[in-house]
Amino acid sequence: MQTHNEEILLQRSIYFGAVLGGALWVVWIGWMPFIKVCLLDSNFKTVFVYEWFTHISPC
Amino acid sequence: MNGLLIFLRVESQVIMSANSITTTISHTFSKYNTLATIYLTGPMSLIFLFRVYRTVRDTVLTSLQKKMILIVVLLTQYTTMIVVRYDTIIGIWHYVFTALTFVLLLIYHNTTHGSCKEEYQEEITVIKTYVSLASVVLMLVFGIAQFVTGIRDMQDWWQVLCIIEVFAVLLLGSLDLVDVYAYGAEIGIE
Numbered sequence: 001m002q003t004h005n006e007e008i009l010l011q012r013s014i015y016f017g018a019v020l021g022g023a024l025w026v027v028w029i030g031w032m033p034f035i036k037v038c039l040l041d042s043n044f045k046t047v048f049v050y051e052w053f054t055h056i057s058p059c
Numbered sequence: 060m061n062g063l064l065i066f067l068r069v070e071s072q073v074i075m076s077a078n079s080i081t082t083t084i085s086h087t088f089s090k091y092n093t094l095a096t097i098y099l100t101g102p103m104s105l106i107f108l109f110r111v112y113r114t115v116r117d118t119v120l121t122s123l124q125k126k127m128i129l130i131v132v133l134l135t136q137y138t139t140m141i142v143v144r145y146d147t148i149i150g151i152w153h154y155v156f157t158a159l160t161f162v163l164l165l166i167y168h169n170t171t172h173g174s175c176k177e178e179y180q181e182e183i184t185v186i187k188t189y190v191s192l193a194s195v196v197l198m199l200v201f202g203i204a205q206f207v208t209g210i211r212d213m214q215d216w217w218q219v220l221c222i223i224e225v226f227a228v229l230l231l232g233s234l235d236l237v238d239v240y241a242y243g244a245e246i247g248i249e
Contacts, residue, residue, distance in 0.1 A: 011246045014112045018239045021105025022232065028098060029084060029228050 083224055085153065089145040099143060106235055107136055113173045113238060120171070128170055135163045154202065161198060161231065165191055168234045173242060183241055187234055194230035197223050 002010075088095050110132045114125055138160040141148055148156070168187055172180060201224040204210055211217055 008246075012248070014109055015239070015243055015246060015248060017105045018109035018235070018242070021102040021109065022236050022239060024098075024102035025106065025232055026229065028095075028102065029225060029232070 083221055084228060085142070085145045085157075088143050089149075092144065092146040095143055103136060103139060107132065109235070109239070109242075110167065110171075113242065114167075114171055117171055117173060124170070128167060131163050131167050135160060135167065138163060157198075161195065164231060164234070165195070168238075171238075173238065173245070179241060179244070183237060186237055190230050190234055190237070194227050194234075197227035197230065201227060 111129060114120070114128045114132065117125060120128065138156045141156040142153065142160055145153055168191065201220055204216075204220050210220070
């Protein structure tokens with residue numbers, strides 16, 4: 001049987017997880033095409049992070 | 060030396076990308092697929108968990124309806140991943156699965172209520188209906204415009220269309236944000 005404290009912990013974990021998930025999703029959607037549209041020629045972060053992932057990190 | 064070479068390669072790509080045309084969300088999925096797949100695992104899993112939790116805790120739905128919606132939510136994960144894999148799944152199937160993702164998410168959002176108090180239900184339904192309509196209309200505008208010959212060469216129109224696509228997807232995502240806000244209010248976090 002779940003205690004009251006465990007229930008509150010679960011509720012808050014779900015809530016903050018969803019906030020984080022939403023924020024990460026918005027960052028992605030805005031990051032790639034939208035920032036590029038707004039700044040017209042600024043794709044630096046995209047290329048930089050991609051290079052980091054494929055060449056520098058062990059991924 | 061290796062580090063310097065990587066730096067020079069990054070620099071050259073930055074210069075090349077500075078001259079590239081505005082791109083769609085799908086094309087960034089295609090071009091940076093490794094990064095997209097790794098990065099999106101986080102937000103997709105967290106939002107999936109939230110949707111499952113809201114469905115299970117729904118105070119209005121019957122047990123059978125909950126099971127059906129959980130299947131819809133799971134299918135959405137698959138269709139989204141198919142849309143993300145635009146590097147290999149292209150053409151008509153990309154459009155079919157994009158449409159399917161929209162439809163499945165709209166089914167989920169328009170059938171679940173969470174454990175929201177009744178006085179908020181009507182307000183949330185009205186907000187979600189308008190946001191859903193705006194999202195669908197914008198995505199249809201973007202989709203239909205793809206059939207216009209030479210649209211990608213019309214720089215100004217193409218940029219406007221890319222912004223329209225971004226807003227369509229952001230509006231679809233904001234349906235979840237409405238849920239997150241409502242849920243925050245339910246548990247006393249605002």
